[in-house]
Amino acid sequence: MNSEHPEPDCQQERRLQCQSSPWPRGERAEAPRQRAQGEGSTGGAAIASTECVLCGWTPPSSWSAPAVWLEATHLASLRQSQAMEGNPVHRVSAGDAWSSSMHPDIESERHSQSFNVEELTNILDGGAQNTALRRKVESIIHSEPELSLKDNYFMTQNERYEAAIKKKFHILMLAQRLGWSEGSSELQYASRSVSGDLGFAIHHIFQKTIRSLGSEEQIAKWDPLCSKFQILGTYAQTELGHGTYLQGLETEATYDAATQEFVVHSPTMTAIKWWPGDLGRSATHALVQAQLICSGARQGMHAFIVPIRSLDDHSPLPGITIGDIGPKMDFEHTDNGFLKLDHVRIPRENMLNRFAQVLPDGTYVKLGVPKSNYLSMVVVRVDILLGEVLPLLQKACTIAVRYAVIRRQSRLRPSDPEAKVLDYQTQQQKLFPPLAMAYAFHFVANNLLEFFHHSYSFILDGDFALLPELHALSAGLKAMLSDFCTQGVEQCRRACGGHGYSKLSGLPSLLTRVTASCTYEGENTVLYLQTARFLIKSYLNTQKSPGSALKGSLPQSVAYLTAPDLARCPAQTAADFLQPELYTTAWAHVAVRLIKDSVHHLQTLRQAGADEHDAWNQTTVIHVQATKAHLYYVTVKIFTEALEKLESQPAIHQVLKRLSDLYALHGILTNAGDFLHDGFLSGAQIDMARKAYLDLLPFIRKDAILLTDAFDFTDQCLNSALGCYDGHAYERLFQWAQKSPTNTEGNPAYEKYIRPLLQGRRARL
């Protein structure tokens, strides 16, 4: 086992990258650079010019906005600055008729605050200065009518696409005016406040790939064209019949030494490039992954820059068949496309040749191993968690929890008025585990990001020791978080009853968007199995030289494999289950047992004579199970460790610890069989854990609204009739429905079909 997997090899990685077809990607290509520069590079704020006398906010010098617009922006930021002084944060837009009056049912929830919401928001933002910057950007974005999301639910696919292009265009103009640099925090916050509903996401992947796989000359030629949008790029890897498995790709690039050109060709139906974003209608150039054939030999996958549309009139170039792949569940703003190449000739210089090149005579020269390629994939995974996956769960929780205090239904006691649905235990059971996850995953994703930066500095120095662990963690956590967030969003949607089915609730769109993350950037089962390989390898390492010095060298996230293990859980009361030490140990125990079990199954099959690969396939179900337990352990541990750092803020620590307890216990109870299996927990202890879990619910109930307020989503960004800050869900629902085109436009079906149906009525009525 060990020898066959010396490290997460390139092959494996590229397979993955292939799976990670470049459709639905958020604004994340800039991430590493932005993070590397630090969060504080605020673009405009440093330039002092017209400082606001009331709040001290300074617009950038390059900013020449009309006075009215300035005023609106200023009002918004003024409200925020008041909020920072301790008042509740009123995140509603200026000029909104309902903004001044709070629904009493939601106001009462905010009356007595057991902790300072603003402080929690600062923690989530990574510092008060980031909160301030984010809000500043949000108020700018929200005061631009072109960037409003309000009509999204009423638009056709065509209109969504056009709007996304328009918005991207608008934000680029804004950025230019305000001095927001490429990859800056401002641009990230801007993207967050329009929910990533922007065009050209893959253009940035195109540019980034050229930077990592291109030679210096190639970068010098293409990079400025990309930055100035003189060309628009896409990244074409996935094919109609091929995803996860890169070697299976069929597109060919055959070198013709006579003309010094590559002939790029789609030999079969299944070879048609399928899914790349920005390809269907926008891109002028595609980075095509194809099998290189030169001097008669196949050299594997390489990347080629292929012009696909005319720079004059945007029409497809000769030999190119191109179009949109048709309607999808979501990502309607992205023109995922298909591309069929019929012996398209491109110059030799269009093959990206940092790591391999073809000489004019057709000689193939390998120049190294593209490890950066591998790293960029890890980055992308880390980045989608923070940019595309987690915020969607946080939004869903905000909407569902707010609506649950507005919605009254049935009575708890016959004499009472109808109760808020959040007071029902079953509703708490639906909403609080996702809420706890929304917090847990915040700390997990940020921890992963830190680990990435830490490893990255070593890797730059040529030390790849941390790479296998980084790879395993990012793959596994991407799979786990996208799975759980998708389930959590759907749970929130259904917890809103019938109204959760209306698009105006915002929840269907959150679901259809987050669910794509389970298959893009690596299909989740494939990713779990990659982590499994790392776990098995690590475990076998511990077995090689029992008790030796090797133990110390186990990667940090699997160090628990050799930690002393208890055979029985020591808990004696329900309260014992509120000790982080106790539940973290319990998760570690189950993870170790399942990993051992996993290895045992594999070895048994091998000893029985099964071929290595068949043995692997016959044990994959248990590998996935073991990996999931491992990842749960990792997330529980990260969450509890993050809380230790917050002990200086006792009120916040207390409220977050309840979420941490709930998160760990919910996992134990839903997987009770795994804990009972070897008698680690007794039946009586499971009952204690259940009691501890149920007792947490009413405590979290008191803080629930504040916990969702702390995510600090603006109403515009939530774009939900049910989840607005002021709680006036019903009025908004009614108002928004009336704006639907079904009400504002005529009803052709009446004239054509209903009227004839109704004929003869007068005779009888």
Added chain:
Amino acid sequence: MNPDLQKERAGASFNPELLTNVLDGSPENTRRRREIENLILNDPDFQHENLNFLSRSQRYEVAVKKSAIMVQKMRKFGIADPAEIMWFKKLHLVNFVEPVGLNYSMFIPTLLNQGTTAQQEKWLHSSKGLEIIGTYAQTEMGHGTHLRGLETTATYDPETQEFILNSPTVTSIKWWPGGLGKTSNHAIVLAQLFTQGKCYGLHAFIVPIRELGTHKPLPGITVGDIGPKFGYDEMDNGYLKMDNYRIPRENMLMKHAQVKPDGTYVKPLNNKLTYGTMVFIRSFLVGESARSLSKACTIAVRYSAVRHQSEINPGEPEPQILDYQTQQYKLFPLLATAYAFQFVGAYMKETYLRINEDIGHGDLSELPELHALTAGLKAFTSWTTNTAIEACRMACGGHGYSHCSGLPNIYVTFTPTCTFEGDNTVMMLQTARFLMKSYDQVHSGKLVCGMVSYLNDLPSQRIQPQQVAVWPTMVDINSPDSLTEAYKLRAARLVEIAAKNLQTEVIHRKSKEVAWNLTSIDLVRASEAHCHYVVVKLFTEKVLQIQEKSIQAVLRRLCLLYSLYGISQNAGDFLQGSIMTESQITQVNGRIKELLTAIRPDAVALVDAFDFQDVTLGSVLGRYDGNVYENLFEWAKKSPLNKTEVHESYKHLKSLQSKL
């Protein structure tokens, strides 16, 4: 025919036609169903537009058109039997969603159940022929499941002998009724009846909402579409706001309760028949769960047989993804569930018909249990199906996300089943109420019968739940009967725990209602365990009734897989109750993997046996002939976005390039 599918079909251990007959109830049913389906397939009037490429308003228009044609065609083909109408609609409507649907499913039945003979004479004929189109307006924007909370009022005015209907608040606006937004011109409105200064609770009123001839909303009526939804694009779910709107006294449905011309209220006789309608709809929904899940499985299994990916052994050609254990583990338990629900659905339908006959003879004794069981099974099957459809979609990878797969459409059409006709959590708690009642009955020394009779075996001396450990734990994991016993023990244990926790809370809280709320998570668990037991039991019994050996063998494997998978997923319950030992759980997990391998050769035949026409599936990935990729390309090319080579939005790109 795709060679992979050809190979799969040739290698099956049984003839799918025989299994189709089992699912249809008889070979004759299969024959007649196909005959009706062919009427539609061969009729040019029933051309199916590809809904995926239409806007919402176009989809609505197509749905109205289909309904109009359907009325004529059914008359022409002489299709009047309810089952045959169902077959007809299922193929023809694909999503089974039609704007005039509520006219038939709610307006007319309510008229029949609650209208006087005179009222039926006046309204029935014209509504049957769609000369008036009715809908049923119950749910309000702020009120759903809790009927007594509805706010719409109907106040009787004896001077003019009229009712004044009013929506006093925003939350009282009628919200969601299908066909209300644009199609209907009448609605049966549920409102709080006020007469002689007193409120008499909810009653039903026939309310004209649109002017005949112009279709314009009548004065005092605000009506419209509630806007875009997750699915149900074909349906104009609507809102209705009434502003002191007057209707004649005769428009109150008065078969049971009456308001005399002078305003005197006459109480209804006890009426359990409305109960019956509810039971019917819920048992119908169990069948719909089975149908939707079967469709999703058909698509995912066929595509998994056609799709090749990666490698198991280096150097060999890419294998069908159905050969991966993880793929089998994702799909086969769902396939087994689809079969389980098919049989449960059929059982519910039979039981309903049988009990309905009893009710006709005045025997209402079985109604409470049936009511409790339909509520729980509706929730259990729809929750399971909801998750399962999504799992099928994800098992199709990236292409599952495209509408070409048909799976997003199946999901969004199905998922409201979890909240409509009674929110699932509330449904589970209704079943729990029945279980608690039965438990108390046993404790007071009376035996209970039916599906809950296992509660009779709970020896009353066992106070501590842990003591169920003394129950024999000789579960044979290869015997469906023995597994049914195990599920029975689990249900018994969880019912008992919920009952005891409820008692404890009652003692502490001094309020039954608060205690109920604080035990509701346990109560839902108990109901789920009860429903799970019922499903395993019915599936097991069905397998034993099958005569044909090859069919019985394959169904037995599915039944075992269904039962064992449930144990594996809920191992905690079986271990904690000492119903099974740790080593048995390990055996269960091992046996599941063996079953995956055993079912693999029959997988495609098993989904073929559901016998869905390609038009019903609406899926490029799930085509019967397996020619997926060619058709996917053709499908995409038809997308309206590809009508021109250079899209009109090019202007934005152009200006971007010039300004930066």
